[in-house]
Amino acid sequence: MSETLSLDERRPDADASAYALTARGLTKQFGGFHAVKNVDLSIRRGSIHALIGPNGAGKTTCFNLLTKTLTPTAGTITFEGRDITGMRAADVARLGLVRSFQISATFPHLTALENVRVALQSAYGKAFHFWRSLSAVEPLNARAEELLDRVGLAQSRNLTAAELSYGKKRALEIATTLALDPQIMLLDEPTAGMGHEDIEPITELIREAAKGRTVLIVEHNLSVVSTLCDRITVLQHGQLLTEGSYAEVSSNPDVITAYMGGVDDD
Known part of the structure; x- marks a missing residue:
């Protein structure tokens, strides 16, 4: 049954942690295949956080789990201190977690x-x-x-x-x-299919839209990620490979190897 959500439920508690959205042990299994396996994420409030990885890394599945398009096989998702693991996408959107290019x-x-x-x-x-x-x-x-x-x-x-x-x-x-006045915007491939002339304006628009809110972005264009994002999580084969600043992850030998050996995306 759908929950009735008051405006007060959308306001973060003054004593809440620094993280607006967290996932612990996030797992999605299709038959014997783990599309996402035991992923931990912590998205700092007010930041622009990127989720990247080579083709087939599980980015889309992870994104769908966070936005409640898919139900996790295991693990928990917490938004502003509230467990939203069992909630429906519409109810999560009412709390202020909105996925762009879907709603x-x-x-x-x-x-x-x-x-x-x-x-x-x-x-x-x-x-x-x-x-x-x-x-x-x-x-x-x-x-x-x-x-x-x-x-x-x-x-x-x-x-x-x-x-x-x-x-x-x-x-x-x-x-x-x-x-929709979201507290968190989740952007799925916002520059996909764009020509060079459109990428910079959209990047600046995302930067402007992020003021006063948290943004989680899945993006293939690493030049966009390098200039836009505060922190980056890298997935490979559905698992967490590494996390850090762009300088840290782009120089990581495991990340370089992963990108050179990608397979078809999910």
Whole structure:
């Protein structure tokens, strides 16, 4: 049964630890195959933390476990001191842990403004006003405009999502995620498929969006990771290989070997 979550439950306790999200012994087994095995993670509050690894390392599975898309075979997940291991994805999102490019998927035939407004309707408990007159959701327009301006889409507010370039669509997805006012944003391959001209603006947008919140990012582009992330966790064959700053992990011989010998991703 879904839990009813008060606003107070979303506020971190003043005496809470320095870590917003932790996992202990996180494991996911499919038959006899361990996609993730006994992984420990500690994501420091207010940081940008990357989860990287060669193809087949288990990054996607780990990400899906943290966001409750998958149920772990073993282990625990704690968000702001609360055990969320058995919770549903929707309930975890209400607590403030939001996965971008999942919840924030855009509606191609709605304008940029309308897409952000739909997300705001969900955040402010007006989801069913979607079917009512525009006057019911007009109070959300100012906030929607503010979010579009923040991600550089003020001039594109009246374009449909289908009309936006790939980079601008990603910016719109970040705007709709921010509309949910997350404490933790989990970004899955935010620069995947982008040309060089879009990567730097999106990287700066993520840096701006991270102010005042925690970000966990899965990213293949190591140049993005090197300039954006405070700490990096490296997975290999579903297990924790090492963790540290970019300088530490990029010079680690085991990491270098792992990247040279990758296989197909999960």
